[in-house]
Amino acid sequence: xxxLALEEFSKLKxxxxxxKAQGSTGDININAQGLTDEQYELLQMPEIREKPIKELTPxxxxxxxxxxxxxxxxxxxxxxxxxxxxxxxxLMYGADLQKNLDGTEDAIxxxxxxxxxxxxxxxxxxxxxxxKEIFGQFKKYYDSDVFRESGVKIREMARAADKLSIEERIxxxxxxxxxxxxxDKETVLTPWRVVNMHLAQSLGGWCFYDKDYNEQILEPELxxxxxxxxxxxxxxxxxxxxxxxSGLYALYCAYSVYRTRAKLELGPKPTxxxxxxxxxxxxxxNIFLICKTPxxxxxxxxxxxxxxxxxxxxxxxEDLVNQLKNKPENFISxxxxxxxxxxxxERSEESMEDNMKFDAIVGNPPYQIMATGEANGSDPIYHxxxxxxxxxxxxxxxxxxxxxxxxAGKTPKDWNEKMLxxxxxxxxxxxxxxxxxxxxxxxxxxxxxxxxxxxxxxxKIGTFTSYPELNGIKKxxxxxxxxxxxxxxxxxxxxxxxxxxxxxxPDYIKGIGSEGKDRxxxxxxxxKIPLFTEKxxxxxxxKILGVIKNKRCxxxxxxxxxxxxxxxxxxxKVLVPRSNGxxxxxxxxxxxxxxxxxxxxxxxxxxxxxxxENALKYVKTKFARTMLGILKITQDNPIETWRLVPLQDFxxxxxxxxxxxxxxxxKQLYKKYGLSAEEISFIESKVREM
Numbered sequence: 001x002x003x004l005a006l007e008e009f010s011k012l013k014x015x016x017x018x019x020k021a022q023g024s025t026g027d028i029n030i031n032a033q034g035l036t037d038e039q040y041e042l043l044q045m046p047e048i049r050e051k052p053i054k055e056l057t058p059x060x061x062x063x064x065x066x067x068x069x070x071x072x073x074x075x076x077x078x079x080x081x082x083x084x085x086x087x088x089x090x091l092m093y094g095a096d097l098q099k100n101l102d103g104t105e106d107a108i109x110x111x112x113x114x115x116x117x118x119x120x121x122x123x124x125x126x127x128x129x130x131x132k133e134i135f136g137q138f139k140k141y142y143d144s145d146v147f148r149e150s151g152v153k154i155r156e157m158a159r160a161a162d163k164l165s166i167e168e169r170i171x172x173x174x175x176x177x178x179x180x181x182x183x184d185k186e187t188v189l190t191p192w193r194v195v196n197m198h199l200a201q202s203l204g205g206w207c208f209y210d211k212d213y214n215e216q217i218l219e220p221e222l223x224x225x226x227x228x229x230x231x232x233x234x235x236x237x238x239x240x241x242x243x244x245x246s247g248l249y250a251l252y253c254a255y256s257v258y259r260t261r262a263k264l265e266l267g268p269k270p271t272x273x274x275x276x277x278x279x280x281x282x283x284x285x286n287i288f289l290i291c292k293t294p295x296x297x298x299x300x301x302x303x304x305x306x307x308x309x310x311x312x313x314x315x316x317x318e319d320l321v322n323q324l325k326n327k328p329e330n331f332i333s334x335x336x337x338x339x340x341x342x343x344x345x346e347r348s349e350e351s352m353e354d355n356m357k358f359d360a361i362v363g364n365p366p367y368q369i370m371a372t373g374e375a376n377g378s379d380p381i382y383h384x385x386x387x388x389x390x391x392x393x394x395x396x397x398x399x400x401x402x403x404x405x406x407x408a409g410k411t412p413k414d415w416n417e418k419m420l421x422x423x424x425x426x427x428x429x430x431x432x433x434x435x436x437x438x439x440x441x442x443x444x445x446x447x448x449x450x451x452x453x454x455x456x457x458x459x460k461i462g463t464f465t466s467y468p469e470l471n472g473i474k475k476x477x478x479x480x481x482x483x484x485x486x487x488x489x490x491x492x493x494x495x496x497x498x499x500x501x502x503x504x505x506p507d508y509i510k511g512i513g514s515e516g517k518d519r520x521x522x523x524x525x526x527x528k529i530p531l532f533t534e535k536x537x538x539x540x541x542x543k544i545l546g547v548i549k550n551k552r553c554x555x556x557x558x559x560x561x562x563x564x565x566x567x568x569x570x571x572x573k574v575l576v577p578r579s580n581g582x583x584x585x586x587x588x589x590x591x592x593x594x595x596x597x598x599x600x601x602x603x604x605x606x607x608x609x610x611x612x613e614n615a616l617k618y619v620k621t622k623f624a625r626t627m628l629g630i631l632k633i634t635q636d637n638p639i640e641t642w643r644l645v646p647l648q649d650f651x652x653x654x655x656x657x658x659x660x661x662x663x664x665x666x667k668q669l670y671k672k673y674g675l676s677a678e679e680i681s682f683i684e685s686k687v688r689e690m
Contacts, residue, residue, distance in 0.1 A: 012138065016127050048063070090180045090299065091121075092151040095116040095117070108151035113139075114135060119132070121293040154176070162306040167220065174208070189245055189246055193209060194399070194438070195251075196209045198428075203233075203362070205229060206220040207223045232256075232360045233257050233259075235260060239358070240289070240360070241363045242361060242362075242385055243365050244289040244314065245296050245299065247289065249364070253360075254282050254287045257282050257286045261281070262275070283310055284310075284313070287304070288341060292316075300312065321384070324388055336355050358394065359395065362396075362398070365398055366381055367382050367401055368382075369381055382401060382411075386450075389452075390452050390454075393454075395451070396453075397428070397450065398449075402633075403445030403446075404416045404420075405420070405461065407420065408631075428448075428451050430446060467682070470626070472679055473682075477623075477644075477673040482643070483647075485642070485645060486647050489604050490603050491567045492601065494566055497560070497561060497562060497564075498512070512528075519563065521544065522597065525597055526548050526597070532544065532546075542556065542595055543555075543556055543593070544556070544557060546597035567605050569593070573612060574590065574615045575596055575601070576600065577600060578601050578637050579599075579637055611651060624645050625687055628641060646673075656672070662689075
């Protein structure tokens with residue numbers, strides 16, 4: 001590759017690297033552009049490959065190093081292109097191609113590929129920033145014959161499936177999807193295994209996996225979820241998949257309805273034609289899909305009906321996310337009308353007025369969109385889909401991020417409270433590690449399958465616990481009022497006295513957050529304000545605990561620049577990191593006249609060292625860390641996560657003998673809260689000793 005090509009790939013790496021679905025790739029060395037004639041001749045000499053590197057001449061060593069760098073550049077370029085390449089098969093699978101007079105179709109080529117994908121779908125399925133124009137610059141690096149044959153192979157596999165039995169076709173289509181990759185974190189393709197696990201455990205139906213959902217089985221088995229299964233997969237049911245991307249959810253539902261109807265409508269020995277006709281009826285009468293892009297609509301049509309041209313009730317809903325965000329009533333009104341689902345020729349005055357009743361709504365909603373304006377990161381949107389579905393359907397089951405179950409994350413707090421206290425809503429399954437469900441996607445806080453039923457009442461979720469054993473422990477030990485929680489004696493970071501600081505050092509306004517209005521000693525404040533020194537400059541300087549380059553350290557600052565009225569600055573306290581893993585909390589016993597940055601939280605404002613030592617022992621107990629763990633789902637450890645840890649009396653008058661060891665204090669706490677042998681065993685086995 002010449003210098004221009006290397007520069008192009010270096011720029012493309014910056015774009016591809018910004019998409020979360022692409023792993024890290026190496027850097028392109030723009031100086032390694034090719035071998036000179038002399039280097040090429042040297043590399044043809046047999047001894048250059050046989051001799052130890054030390055015995056080679058400097059020229060030979062340089063030629064080998066240059067060859068190695070060129071190979072590395074080539075491998076890196078291929079890896080960068082892979083960020084685009086992994087998106088292509090799904091688009092090839094769904095693309096609409098013109099049919100020729102003899103029934104054949106034109107091939108997908110590098111030259112017509114962009115024209116087959118509409119701009120909105122291109123933006124959805126390709127890495128962020130890779131436009132059609134950019135793809136045009138890089139298509140020269142693809143082998144046109146290999147590209148063409150890849151498209152032919154994918155489509156022939158899908159076309160061949162149309163000749164199989166219903167069950168065999170489903171197996172073939174699911175195996176094709178197993179080769180596709182997630183476009184991006186915002187567009188997660190749900191694996192067929194997860195679709196089966198999700199729907200079988202929430203609604204029941206005909207499942208294609210064994211009981212552990214590890215292996216596909218030859219004959220699908222009926223899973224019953226009480227009366228729910230019969231209510232959903234009945235003959236005249238209407239099932240809606242919202243945000244359909246692959247059509248696999250609809251495929252599972254269609255087959256489950258097909259089996260119900262086959263038992264009612266087909267004889268003991270139906271012909272293949274009878275089975276195909278019934279499948280077409282199920283697609284036309286029972287299954288409905290909303291898609292976010294035109295290409296998604298084509299993909300789900302291919303999944304459900306192949307190349308047969310059978311009617312599929314799939315609609316591309318324009319500007320879906322924005323509609324649900326700003327005008328959800330428009331979406332609900334439109335989708336709930338019968339006329340929306342009828343072809344123009346099928347519509348009548350009566351159908352224009354009639355509403356659709358959806359017996360069940362299923363799917364995997366989009367999780368987030370990039371924040372706009374001055375905000376950073378991403379904003380959740382899956383809750384908008386849950387809200388809309390609960391207004392449209394009798395039953396709703398989605399798979400989505402689980403942070404809101406712990407009242408954490410960026411979903412609106414009032415929405416979290418609403419769902420956690422909804423008696424019609426329950427958690428079917430929770431995975432703390434999202435990799436157990438989506439192997440290539442990291443979703444902080446885990447993933448959950450939830451179920452909402454308009455006509456059934458469940459116990460409110462309230463405070464969600466990932467282990468059933470924690471429910472009993474929580475009921476016995478968790479405080480019902482904040483005044484009885486350890487949270488009530490926890491304090492955030494030390495603060496500046498900004499009036500004094502900025503009066504004497506107005507230039508420090510740049511190092512203070514919120515345009516000079518943030519009083520907090522932020523996590524990186526040691527690097528931003530040069531007033532912090534390693535040694536005392538004055539007798540009344542105050543020591544501050546903070547972090548520099550991920551290492552704890554102390555710095556000093558003149559007393560006059562701090563807000564001395566802070567609750568525990570002049571008191572004994574226990575300091576714990578605001579963020580930590582699942583192991584040791586990493587607590588520190590602090591003397592009075594010691595402050596701390598926002599990296600830490602302070603427990604207590606004690607008058608005596610003894611009380612602080614007792615609080616430190618309490619924080620180290622397995623009991624306290626178990627109660628903390630109920631609300632702690634990520635490494636983040638804000639004050640709110642300590643809400644369920646009961647407050648203790650840390651004085652000499654306490655009902656706990658704090659002079660004992662931590663393990664003995666645990667036993668006193670188990671007895672105090674009346675924990676059963678099973679609950680004690682759970683804590684002892686699950687929580688590591690400190």
